[in-house]
Each structure stands twice: as C-alpha cells, then as structure tokens.
Amino acid sequence: SGTMGEDYFTQLDHAKLMYKVVYSAPSETTAQHTQEAVNILSSFSPDLLLFAGGDGTARDVCASINNEQVCLGIPSGVKMHSGVFAITPQAVVSIIKSMLARKLVAVTEAEVRDIDERSFQEGRVVTKHFGELLVPDDQLLVQCVKCSGLPDDQLSLDDIAAFVSETLEDDVLYLFGSGGSLRHIKEFVGIDEPTLLGVDAWYNGECIAKDANEPVLIDLLGNYPKAKLFLSVIGGQGVVLGRGNQQLSVRVLRMLGITNIQFVGTQEKLHALEGKALQVDSGDDALNQEISGYRPILCGYHDYVLYDIAYSA
Template identity: 40%
Template sequence: MRFGLVVNPVAGLGGRVGLKGSDGADVQRRARALGAEPRAAERAALALAELRSRLGAGLTVRTAAGAMGADAVAAAGLRPAVVHEPGRPTTPADTRAAAVALAAEVDLLLFAGGDGTARDVLDAVGLSVPVLGVPTGVKMHSAVFGVSPRAAGEAAALMAAGGTTLRDAEVMDLDEDAVREGRVSARLYGHLRVPDVPVRIQQRKVGGSVTSPSSVGGIAAELRRRLGPGEALVLGPGGTMRAVAAALGADVPVMGVNVLDRDGRLVAADVAAARLEETVRETPAWVAVTPIGGQGFLLGRGNQQISPAVLRAVGADRLLVVATETKLAALGGRPLLVDTGDEDLDRELTGHRPVLTGHGRTAMYPIR
C-alpha cells in the first residue's frame, strides 16, 4: 500500500498560548512571540512510528520536503520520497499543492493539522483519495482525525491489511476571529473519505444541548464544596463550563480557560499555559473540564492551555470531570478521551473516573 503525508508545520501553534487557533500569519507570529513551539511534525512522526511498528521499517512514504513531511518521515525511521518542494514560510497553498501532487501517487493520504488543514485537503482532493488526519491542531471538530497520533497510525495499518472499509466523514471548522470575539460559529464544509474505524477515528463535534439550570447549579455546588480556603478552580472552555461559572457568580469567555477563587470571583480570564502553570504551582488548585459534545474529548481538543505540566502540578486526583446526564447519554456509551500530548500522562488518566452530573450525583464513566 502506498502512503503519503503532508504536514502543516504551524498547526496547533496557538493552542497552549490561548489564541484559539493558528490560522493566519499574524496569529502565527503572535503565537511565536508568546513562546509557542510547533509540534505538528513530532505528532506526525508518532503516527508514522505506530505505522512502522505494524508494517515494518521498509515503507517509503511519499511526502513534501522538510517540515511539511520529510522531516517527520525520517524521524519515524522511514524513507521519505519527496514529491513537492514548499516555499518558505509554508502557506495553505503549499498544503493544497502537496495534496494534489500526492493524491495521484498514494492509496492513503495522511495529513497532520487541524480543521483548517482538513479544509485545505478537502479543497485539493475532495473524495478522489482516502485520507486520514493526524490531530495536531487546536480545535479539530471534524470527523476525519484519529483520536490520537498513534490511533491514526493504527487505523492506517488496519486499512493496509484490508481490515476496514471507508466512509465519508464531515469536515467542520470554526470562524477563529469570531471565537476570539466570544462568538462560536461552526460550519460544515464538505466530506472526506476516511477509514471506518470507530474506536480510532473521532466523531464530529455536535452542538450543545440545553443545559438544565438545576443540573448546572448542582454541579457548581459540588465544585464549590471541594474547594478549601485559598484554593483556586481552573475551568476549561465550553458552554457547560460557562453556565457552571455563571452559577458560581462569574462571567467568563465561552472558549477560554479561566481561574476562579473559592467565592466564585474571576481571578484570571482566558489564560495561556505558561501563566496557568505558574498559578497552580503557587496556589493549590482543582481543574474542572467537560467533554466536547459528541466527541467525548476531555483534554487535548481546544483546551491545550491545560497542559501536561499544569495537570501534573495539580495532580490527577484534582482533575474533576463534569457533564450533565444528557451530555453523557449523547455519547451513546463511547468512552471519554484524552490526548494531552504526553503519552505517559494519558495512560495515567485512563480508566474509570467519577463524573459530576448534579448536586450529590456522580456517574462512573470510562476514559480511554
């Protein structure tokens, strides 16, 4: 089977610094100025390393030169065959050109990026060749990505072995400028053909349902009860968490990571990972997150500010999962997911964990 790879080198650059995306040269410059470091090639190499472990080291992967693919292929111990020379700096036009060049030569096109990269691949190849996304972006609401880099490599190997069919999966994207202004505006752009491996390929993000005031109030009361004197509460993003913050008495941005004190006062809004790491090292804290509707992701999608360093400083026993019973039911029994970028931490967080669903109510739910 012939594999191709195209990497968006700047995908995910704005995640940990709290920019809610990485689209546009201005945002990328700002992210770098804030200390962001690209990790797309590293995560692409993880996917290829998994592929190599299953299919052997003799694979040749057709790809673009340098940071757009060849570097990741070599880092995984495989042979790159360069079919596209991108410009410097690389642009979305390079992604589209590389995808077009690769589509005619491969049986499966892997791409490393986020929803914006998925849109570029959609524009370039449509349904002409099967594709599979290696998740390296900030949001990743589309249903074309592996649930983790290694899961993407596993799904690719399964397809090579003839163990899966294909399905058409949604390409979704948010208007990043609208998100930065506090407005969430998602749109369906089309479909790409991906391997049909339900436990390894993520679902698309679905819109939030109406939250019951009694459930949200009960969750807020449970969070307040856990906080001791002088302790802080880190709230992840999302409509559920914003409603919980309101029940605690705070008005917070819907897409940011925010810090509240025990009395519900907003200590810091829309914080980046570096500041959050300083905060939790100086102040005992709890971290509360809610799964993304329809996908089930707790960590690694849209809340990269809650970094592995933050989670290790707080402690796994102080990570609180909150969700209404309606949101859990909408998952249809699928597990909650973590993809922090630290594989050891991900393994520590797997298993069954209590989910706060209301006042005095919890549900044990699996995390994978």
C-alpha cells in the first residue's frame, strides 16, 4: 500500500493496469515491512518477482523467499554491489518482453552483497555476502556448438547427469521419472538397468525401488520426509506431466510438494517447441494452476532456463 507500490499504480490507472494491494504498510517502513510484503508476494508464486531498490532491499528479499523464486532488481538504490540487478530499468523491460515472447531466458544464481558496516565506519568499503537469488540472465541462450563429433543433445544430457549426480544430498529421497533423458541420468547416478517408462527411487546411494506404482510412491513419501522428483520434457510434444506418468497421481504430487519438482530438458528440445508452452495435465485443475507459470528447466551443468508451463483445458 501507499508509497510501497499502490500510489504509483493509482497514477497509472489511465493505462488500465490491473493491480491488487496485498499488504498494508505504515507510512514509514522498515526492513521488517519489506520482508513481510515480499513473503506475501512470493506466496502467489509469481513468474518473476521484481523489486526496486539497492543492496538493502536485495537483502530483505533474499531473507524472505525460497530459493526457487526467480527475482530481479530494478536498479534504484544508493548501494548496488549485488549481482541481482539489471543494468538499467530498460533491461528489465527487455527481459520481460523476452519471457512474454517465450524466448529462452537463462536463469542463474547471483550474489546478494552489502557493505560491511564495521569496515565502512573505519573508512573502508568492504562488501559482505548475504546469500543468493535466482535471477534471469541478460543473455538469451543460443544453440549449443557441436564438438567431439557427438550430438548436442547427448552432450547436454551428459552435463545434466553430471550436475545431478554431484548435487545429490544425503537423506533425501530422489524420484526419477520416465523417459530417455531421465534413464540417462539414472544410469549416471548408479542405478543398474533403470526402467525407461517407470519411476525409480534412489536414497543415500542406493536404488530402493524400480518402476514404482502409485501405492509404492505414497508409501515411500510417507516414510521419507525429504523428497525430490525429476521430470523430463517429452520431445516433440512438450508435455512434462500427464502423459506416460499416471503413477504420479494428484495425491502423490500433493505429498511431494510442487516446490520439490525439478523439470529437465535440453536446450534442443526446448528450441524445437518454437515458443510453445510446455503442457501439464495432472488431473486436478487447482494443481495444474499451481504448476503453471514460468519454471526453471535444468538444461545443462548448473544451467537453467525459464520456460512457460501451461494447462490447456
């Protein structure tokens, strides 16, 4: 409300911009109010959360959201040492236009930094690390360059598999869905003879279930509180959920939690869609809406792109 946003939208009513006030703030705000507002805004799971300010605002945003939310800073602060700001406000517009045009927009982790107050009082400008935010990259992704005589898709799959293998955590149940891409990842992490059309489960360096059906998945999720699901893009169709993975029922997905789903797809598969949105059909309209929107798609070694996921009734 007020100077935190509402006043500006009121002035722009002639442009017929739709807006909704979701947080009432006092006339004089503190970091706490920014954090509370950001926490409410992020609960709506926006495709892109924009914030205007400097390093202090970036710190408040970083302290208030989960690591899956994509953010971008509009540069308008007195201190901007963080790597989470666009170069100019016009650059922000350019990124939004690219997303609306469904071009491949890279996302990357960027540091949130701010001046260390003690050093500043001593007359030295030293920045301190306060965390990372997931932000759009300012470069559009391009086709991979062929090398070693191997297809681009194969090289990308090797990169994805290596990254997944190196980032597996202890005491986390990993569910790998169906498809050739995920079978490649399953083999890379150490699953012997993984299923092509089924869901395989991996826990603490061991395959604990193959071709798991819905009852098995529900039992696993009931016994392992931390879990993550990898789903791949079906080449040509652009479907990520609802085709060939019926064992991932609404109940299974609810138990898992939407934030624990990681979509996987090479740049080649995404480029082949020619801007068409990825499709989801979980069997539940509310769940479809939760999954829909711009989501980070793992497409290389620590390499993600934002891509639109939609439900067509």
